[in-house]
Amino acid sequence: MPQTVETKAPPIDAKIVNPFVTAVRDVFQKMVGVEATIQKPYLKMEAKTTHSICGIIGFSGNITGSVVLSFSNSAAMKLVESFAGMKLEIGTPDFADAVGELANMVAGTAKRNLGGLASISVPSVVIGDGFAVASMSSIPCLVIPCTCSYGDFAVEVSIKKH
Amino acid sequence: MPQTVETKAPPIDAKIVNPFVTAVRDVFQKMVGVEATIQKPYLKMEAKTTHSICGIIGFSGNITGSVVLSFSNSAAMKLVESFAGMKLEIGTPDFADAVGELANMVAGTAKRNLGGLASISVPSVVIGDGFAVASMSSIPCLVIPCTCSYGDFAVEVSIKKH
Numbered sequence: 021m022p023q024t025v026e027t028k029a030p031p032i033d034a035k036i037v038n039p040f041v042t043a044v045r046d047v048f049q050k051m052v053g054v055e056a057t058i059q060k061p062y063l064k065m066e067a068k069t070t071h072s073i074c075g076i077i078g079f080s081g082n083i084t085g086s087v088v089l090s091f092s093n094s095a096a097m098k099l100v101e102s103f104a105g106m107k108l109e110i111g112t113p114d115f116a117d118a119v120g121e122l123a124n125m126v127a128g129t130a131k132r133n134l135g136g137l138a139s140i141s142v143p144s145v146v147i148g149d150g151f152a153v154a155s156m157s158s159i160p161c162l163v164i165p166c167t168c169s170y171g172d173f174a175v176e177v178s179i180k181k182h
Numbered sequence: 183m184p185q186t187v188e189t190k191a192p193p194i195d196a197k198i199v200n201p202f203v204t205a206v207r208d209v210f211q212k213m214v215g216v217e218a219t220i221q222k223p224y225l226k227m228e229a230k231t232t233h234s235i236c237g238i239i240g241f242s243g244n245i246t247g248s249v250v251l252s253f254s255n256s257a258a259m260k261l262v263e264s265f266a267g268m269k270l271e272i273g274t275p276d277f278a279d280a281v282g283e284l285a286n287m288v289a290g291t292a293k294r295n296l297g298g299l300a301s302i303s304v305p306s307v308v309i310g311d312g313f314a315v316a317s318m319s320s321i322p323c324l325v326i327p328c329t330c331s332y333g334d335f336a337v338e339v340s341i342k343k344h
Contacts, residue, residue, distance in 0.1 A: 078240030078303020086306045113319035141240020141303045144248045146315050153308050157275035 075123025095171025237285025
C-alpha cells in the first residue's frame with residue numbers, strides 16, 4: 021500500500037519522467053525561446069502545488085491521471101510575455117489562455133513521447149495563493165522542478181499507464 | 183465574437199445545461215442521499231470559482247472543455263460524510279478522492295446524457311480560498327447553482343460539442 025511515510029529515496033519511474041523532461045525542454049526552447057534546466061524529480065508528499073499559477077491537463081484512455089504545469093507569479097508573467105509576444109496581466113482571459121496553452125503543449129508533446137493511446141483534456145488554469153491541487157491518492161505525484169532565465173516552474177506528473 | 187460585455191440576458195444553451203441538471207439530481211439522490219434543488223443557470227463573467235472546494239474534470243473527444251463541481255466548505259464536509267459513510271477531514275487524500283469521485287460521477291452521467299463520443303479525465307481537486315479556475319476564453323462558462331439540505335454547491339460547465 022503506498023503511504024506518505026518518511027522515505028529518503030522514493031522510487032522515480034524514468035519511463036514516466038523522461039518524456040516530460042524532453043517535452044519541457046522542447047516546448048520552452050521552441051515556443052518561449054528559453055532553455056529550461058531540469059532539477060532532480062521527487063515524489064510529492066503533500067497536496068499543495070509547487071507554485072501559485074497552474075495549468076492542469078487531464079489524461080484519459082490508456083494513460084490516466086493529470087499533469088500540472090505550475091509557475092511562480094514572476095516566472096509566469098515573463099514566460100507568458102515571451103510566449104505571447106506581448107505583456108498580459110495575470111487574471112485576464114488571455115493570460116489564462118497562454119498558461120493553458122503552455123500546459124497543453126507540454127502535455128501533448130509528452131503524450132506523444134509516452135507512446136500511449138491517450139486523449140488530453142483542454143487545460144484548466146488555477147491562479148491564487150494557498151490552494152492545493154490533489155490528484156487521485158492511488159496515483160503518486162512526481163514533481164519535476166525546472167528553472168530558466170525567467171524564473172522557476174515545475175511539472176507535476178500524476179499519471180498511470182495501462 | 184463572444185465578449186464578456188454587460189448583458190442582462192446571456193444565452194443559456196438548454197442542450198448543454200439539461201444533461202448536467204439531470205446528472206446532478208441523479209448522482210446526489212442515489213449516491214449522497216439528498217435532493218438537489220437546481221437554481222437558474224447563469225453565464226460566468228469572472229474567472230473565479232463559485233465555492234472554495236472544486237473537483238475539475240476535463241473532456242476530450244467530440245466534447246471538449248471542462249466541468250467543475252464547486253462546493254462551499256461546509257457543504258463539502260457534510261456531502262462527503264454522507265457519500266463516504268464516514269467523516270473525512272478536508273485536506274486528507276480520502277477527502278479529495280471523495281470530492282473527485284462526486285465530480286467524476288456527475289461528469290460521467292452528464293456525458294452519457296449529452297450523447298457524445300467523449301472521454302473524461304480523472305478529477306483534479308483544488309481546495310483553498312482566493313483561487314480562480316479559468317477555462318479557455320473561447321468556451322463560455324455556465325454556472326448551475328445548486329442547493330441541498332447540506333448546503334450550496336455549483337456545477338460550472340465550460341464545454342463545446344463538435
